[in-house]
Amino acid sequence: MTLNRTEVEIRNYFHGTRASARPDARNQSHLWLSGRQVKRIRRELCGMADCCCGGLIGERAGNNNEPAIVTHDGQVLSATPEGARLQGWGSGRVALEYTGDEARQ
């Protein structure tokens, strides 16, 4: 998968699936996904209602610490609901927070 400059890739190493999305807002510490994007990503990564494989947006890191969420240039992100609430945005939005780690390519 080749990511465009504004995209992030979300991976689920349990199912071996990947999804990409273009965050609809960003600042220096966070990127934000809409509730609609989050629903699509969860469906693409797993899609099973009774499966507990993934995290907040269906992400799941690899067994050798391969990161679950990365930017086009290899920055590692983690999903957090708090960042969206801080902005006063409604339910379903998820913030992706920069962890400061670089993904091994």
Ligand SMILES: [Zn+2]
């Ligand atoms: Zn699953």
